[in-house]
Amino acid sequence: MSWALVPAAGSGRRFGGEVPKQYLHAAGKPLIEHALDALLAHPRIDGAVVALAEGDPRWPGWTSLHGKPVIACIGGGERADSVLAALRALPDGVADDELLLVHDAARPNLRGDDIDRLIDAAMICADGAILAAPVRDTLKRADAEVHIAVTEPRGGLWRALTPQAFRRGLLLRALEAARATGAAVTDEAMAVERLGLHPALVEGREDNLKVTTPADLALVEFLLQSRLSS
Ligand SMILES: Nc1ccn([C@@H]2O[C@H](COP(=O)(O)OP(=O)(O)OP(=O)(O)O)[C@@H](O)[C@H]2O)c(=O)n1
Numbered sequence: 494m495s496w497a498l499v500p501a502a503g504s505g506r507r508f509g510g511e512v513p514k515q516y517l518h519a520a521g522k523p524l525i526e527h528a529l530d531a532l533l534a535h536p537r538i539d540g541a542v543v544a545l546a547e548g549d550p551r552w553p554g555w556t557s558l559h560g561k562p563v564i565a566c567i568g569g570g571e572r573a574d575s576v577l578a579a580l581r582a583l584p585d586g587v588a589d590d591e592l593l594l595v596h597d598a599a600r601p602n603l604r605g606d607d608i609d610r611l612i613d614a615a616m617i618c619a620d621g622a623i624l625a626a627p628v629r630d631t632l633k634r635a636d637a638e639v640h641i642a643v644t645e646p647r648g649g650l651w652r653a654l655t656p657q658a659f660r661r662g663l664l665l666r667a668l669e670a671a672r673a674t675g676a677a678v679t680d681e682a683m684a685v686e687r688l689g690l691h692p693a694l695v696e697g698r699e700d701n702l703k704v705t706t707p708a709d710l711a712l713v714e715f716l717l718q719s720r721l722s723s
Pocket residue numbers: 499500501502503504505506507508514515544568569570571572573575576597598599600703704705
C-alpha cells in the first residue's frame with residue numbers, strides 16, 4: 494500500500510491574486526480538494542499528509558476523506574522543504590519500503606488509471622517512477638532579447654508531472670541529501686537522480702496539468718466540468 498504527500502504551502506506568486514491557487518475553485522471545489530479526492534478515492538492509497546503554509550487560514554481542517562486519514566503539517570520555504578516536512582509527519586508504522594506518492598495540490602485533474610500505472614511501475618523499479626509526458630512541441634532557447642537563439646533537440650525529452658512515487662526510505666535519503674548540500678530540486682525525481690539513480694518515466698495524461706497561471710485555471714475548469722457531465 495502507499496501514502497500520498499501533498500505539498501500545498503505555496504503562495505501562487507505566478508498566478509497572482511490574494512488567494513493561494515490551491516484554494517481557488519474549479520467545478521465547484523477548491524483545487525486541493527480535487528487533488529485529495531483523486532488520491533484518496535484510489536484503493537491503493539491509505540492516507541495523505543498535506544503540507545500547509547504556516548497559519549493557513551483556508552485549510553478546511555479535514556482529518557479524513559473517503560474514510561482515510563488526512564494529516565496536516567507545516568510546509569517550508571521551497572516545495573522540497575514542504576515535501577520533506579510531509580514525509581516527516583507520516584504516522585508511525587509506515588515502513589521504509591512503503592511507496593509514497595508526492596502530488597501537487599495544484600494538479601486537480603489526476604485520474605485513477607494514471608495512479609494505478611504509476612504504482613505498478615514504482616513497485617517494479619526500485620529507483621521509483623514518475624508520471625511524465627513526452628515533449629511534442631519544437632523547443633526554442635531564447636537569447637537576451639527573447640529571440641530564438643537555437644532550437645533544442647527534443648528527442649528523449651519528457652515533461653515531469655506528479656504524482657512521483659518513491660519508497661519512503663529512498664525519498665527521505667534523497668531529500669535530506671539535497672537539503673544538506675543546498676541543492677535546489679524542483680521535483681522529487683531530481684533529488685533521487687542526484688543519488689545516481691534513474692527513476693522510471695510513466696506516460697501520464699497531458700490533461701493532468703498544474704495550475705500556475707490564470708489561463709491554466711480556465712482550462713482546468715473546462716476539463717473538470719467535462720468530467721462531471723460525462
Ligand atoms: N514552499 C512551497 C512551494 C510550493 N508548494 C506547493 O508545491 C506545488 C507546486 O508548486 P508551484 O506550482 O510552484 O506553487 P507555488 O509555489 O504556489 O507557485 P509560485 O511558484 O507561482 O509561487 C503547489 O501545490 C504548491 O502549493 C509547497 O508546498 N511549498
